[in-house]
Amino acid sequence: MDEILILAETKETQIEKSTHELIQAGRELKSALGGILSCLLLGEGMDGAVKDLEQYPLDRIYLLENPLLKDFSPDLWVSSLEQAVRNLKPKVFIMAHSPTGREVGPRLSARLKSTLTTDCIGLRLDPEDRRIVRVKPIYGGNAVAVLKGKGNPELITLRKNVYSPAAPEGTKTEIIKLQLALSDQVVKVKALRTIFREQVELDKAEVIISGGRGIGAKEDFQLLERLAELINQRGIKALVGCSRPVVDKGWLSSDHQVGLTGTMVAPGLYVAVGISGAIQHLVGMVRSKKIVAINTDPNCNMFKVADYGVIEDYKEILHHLISKLEGLS
Amino acid sequence: MKELKIIVCAKQIPDPEAPFSAVTVDSKKKEVKVDAPEVISPYDENALEAALRIKESSKAFITVLSVGSSLSDTVLRKAIAAGADQLVMVEDDSFGRLDSYSTAYVLSKAISMLGEYDLILTGRQAGDWDWGQVGLILGEILGLPTINMAAGITVRDGHVEVSRLVPAGLELVEAKMPALVTVSNEVGELRYVSRSKILGMLKKRIPIKKVSKGDLNLEPEFLNTMELLELLPPSDMRRDCVIVEGATGKEKAERLFEIIKQIL
Ligand SMILES: Cc1cc2nc3c(=O)[nH]c(=O)nc-3n(C[C@H](O)[C@H](O)[C@H](O)COP(=O)(O)OP(=O)(O)OC[C@H]3O[C@@H](n4cnc5c(N)ncnc54)[C@H](O)[C@@H]3O)c2cc1C
Ligand SMILES: Nc1ncnc2c1ncn2[C@@H]1O[C@H](COP(=O)(O)O)[C@@H](O)[C@H]1O
Numbered sequence: 311m312d313e314i315l316i317l318a319e320t321k322e323t324q325i326e327k328s329t330h331e332l333i334q335a336g337r338e339l340k341s342a343l344g345g346i347l348s349c350l351l352l353g354e355g356m357d358g359a360v361k362d363l364e365q366y367p368l369d370r371i372y373l374l375e376n377p378l379l380k381d382f383s384p385d386l387w388v389s390s391l392e393q394a395v396r397n398l399k400p401k402v403f404i405m406a407h408s409p410t411g412r413e414v415g416p417r418l419s420a421r422l423k424s425t426l427t428t429d430c431i432g433l434r435l436d437p438e439d440r441r442i443v444r445v446k447p448i449y450g451g452n453a454v455a456v457l458k459g460k461g462n463p464e465l466i467t468l469r470k471n472v473y474s475p476a477a478p479e480g481t482k483t484e485i486i487k488l489q490l491a492l493s494d495q496v497v498k499v500k501a502l503r504t505i506f507r508e509q510v511e512l513d514k515a516e517v518i519i520s521g522g523r524g525i526g527a528k529e530d531f532q533l534l535e536r537l538a539e540l541i542n543q544r545g546i547k548a549l550v551g552c553s554r555p556v557v558d559k560g561w562l563s564s565d566h567q568v569g570l571t572g573t574m575v576a577p578g579l580y581v582a583v584g585i586s587g588a589i590q591h592l593v594g595m596v597r598s599k600k601i602v603a604i605n606t607d608p609n610c611n612m613f614k615v616a617d618y619g620v621i622e623d624y625k626e627i628l629h630h631l632i633s634k635l636e637g638l639s
Numbered sequence: 640m641k642e643l644k645i646i647v648c649a650k651q652i653p654d655p656e657a658p659f660s661a662v663t664v665d666s667k668k669k670e671v672k673v674d675a676p677e678v679i680s681p682y683d684e685n686a687l688e689a690a691l692r693i694k695e696s697s698k699a700f701i702t703v704l705s706v707g708s709s710l711s712d713t714v715l716r717k718a719i720a721a722g723a724d725q726l727v728m729v730e731d732d733s734f735g736r737l738d739s740y741s742t743a744y745v746l747s748k749a750i751s752m753l754g755e756y757d758l759i760l761t762g763r764q765a766g767d768w769d770w771g772q773v774g775l776i777l778g779e780i781l782g783l784p785t786i787n788m789a790a791g792i793t794v795r796d797g798h799v800e801v802s803r804l805v806p807a808g809l810e811l812v813e814a815k816m817p818a819l820v821t822v823s824n825e826v827g828e829l830r831y832v833s834r835s836k837i838l839g840m841l842k843k844r845i846p847i848k849k850v851s852k853g854d855l856n857l858e859p860e861f862l863n864t865m866e867l868l869e870l871l872p873p874s875d876m877r878r879d880c881v882i883v884e885g886a887t888g889k890e891k892a893e894r895l896f897e898i899i900k901q902i903l
Binding site: 321382384409412413415416417419420421423425426428429443447448449450451452453454455456457458459460498499500501502503504505506507509517541544546554557558564570571578579581588589590592596599600601602603608611613614615616617618619620621622623626627629630631634635 | 656664788790814815818824876
């Protein structure tokens with residue numbers, strides 16, 4: 311029987327939303343392919359996570375609990391996944407295109423000699439040869455490739471926020487504990503310590519004020535911060551985002567970056583300030599409900615995807631917006 | 640002190656930052672055409688920068704290695720102009736659409752041919768196909784300690800220490816060399832190389848090693864092209880943009896304020 315296996319991910323033992331999206335993708339594939347839909351869960355102290363998963367239309371949950379897997383250690387995870395997949399022999403193995411999936415996916419693909427298609431936005435079954443057709447944006451989003459891969463299982467990482475999360479559904483789920491030979495001997499890269507940094511959760515913002523290279527200096531992000539703060543004071547969750555050069559220059563930390571290699575967002579309002587609109591940025595924000603662009607260059611790409619455009623030096627515009635908002639309170 | 644041997648894998652691609660109006664998708668030929676010059680893939684430039692910084696504090700020899708079907712030394716010379724010591728170009732007509740494993744396999748064979756090495760650096764992902772996997776696969780093929788998503792790299796006593804990007808912030812990790820590290824933009828942009836310096840180099844003999852398929856003893860079993868069924872244009876992202884008019888910046892801002900109030 312064909313099995314579709316997905317890799318669950320947790321954050322502080324809570325199931326991630328991206329996992330619920332994988333369940334939905336798996337479910338759609340199962341309706342064409344038949345067989346069973348299963349989920350693989352790694353970690354330690356996963357009772358809560360199992361409870362969460364049990365509500366969803368999964369036929370099986372494979373649980374691999376081990377103190378060694380408590381934190382994400384790439385070498386141990388790759389070794390566990392390789393063993394699990396070799397034992398279970400699923401037809402398809404789907405991971406999220408998350409930091410975890412992006413790291414373990416390619417390494418697994420090398421070990422299993424099976425083609426991985428990364429960052430997919432669609433999957434379907436070719437009824438003729440029963441292989442999976444993988445849809446993936448390329449060239450930053452300037453084109454879309456439709457591909458197949460060779461080898462088993464079919465390996466995929468799926469872009470976040472493309473499939474809507476599966477709805478809970480009363481299904482009889484079998485829980486199977488996996489026993490694997492795990493040893494920290496496989497660890498070739500030693501983790502010394504983690505430098506925790508508070509991360510902005512851009513995907514939870516209702517408004518994003520995003521700055522690009524055009525902001526010109528680190529200090530000037532204060533203007534964007536102030537604007538966001540004033541909107542927050544009105545009870546609307548607003549955060550500051552940015553394009554990649556802003557991160558390169560060290561003006562803001564990486565968690566603020568919107569785009570292909572940053573966070574993909576779709577807030578109610580996205581204000582792009584001094585951002586030209588390179589495709590790798592656009593793919594991360596074009597699904598915003600309303601887009602406002604402030605740019606001195608009337609020909610910049612951002613105006614092509616915006617609802618409203620202001621051709622002006624951003625400082626002038628933001629100063630006035632800020633004093634207007636300050637006047638309201 | 641022993642000289643460190645660093646290999647930077649760099650892919651030559653059409654400029655990924657070209658405006659989308661410069662990009663056309665030929666669905667018949669299944670080709671993306673970009674009306675822009677070729678460049679070194681941006682994250683590979685970051686990898687080169689990381690190597691150059693290591694070379695500033697330790698004795699090091701940097702080889703830039705590229706695999707492709709029609710490589711141009713004018714594009715790749717930039718790496719030498721920036722401070723790399725040697726360029727190795729592995730070229731064959733059949734290398735145009737290799738899948739990720741095969742690309743990593745060819746790179747691994749070229750690396751073995753080059754002899755000993757301490758550190759291999761790749762970009763986190765190439766700016767054309769956005770796969771993000773060749774570096775990690777290469778690490779597996781060569782059986783090396785592999786560190787993903789470096790934001791900073793230092794080398795000492797036969798070890799490489801990397802601060803890497805993780806969801807919680809940064810993770811400091813360490814591995815014994817030889818090792819492979821994939822590099823993210825956080826390490827910093829490639830140092831400025833003036834155009835005149837690159838052009839000036841055209842007159843000089845620079846250390847380029849050209850390698851052909853035949854030199855590498857490749858097994859056909861591991862040389863596969865991607866199975867591309869279709870290539871489609873992206874869905875249209877364009878909206879009708881209303882330009883907020885006004886005689887002064889202040890007027891524009893006031894109108895924009897009203898618009899934003901409506902949206903919120
Ligand atoms: C594989 C890959 C992945 C990438 N991933 C991402 C990603 O995730 N996110 C991302 O953002 N980029 C990403 N990039 C980079 C992307 O291609 C662009 O380089 C980047 O988005 C450009 O940022 P920018 O618009 O801020 O800078 P620029 O393109 O330099 O634009 C600056 C803009 O500011 C305007 N400006 C200047 N002064 C003012 C002023 N005073 N007032 C108003 N406007 C002003 C200018 O007219 C210009 O339009 C990626 C690239 C590659 C190859
Ligand atoms: N043809 C190539 N020649 C040299 N290096 C490559 C090649 N393809 C990929 N790489 C390296 O592998 C990284 C990841 O590429 P990719 O998996 O294609 O996104 C790139 O940033 C390069 O460092």
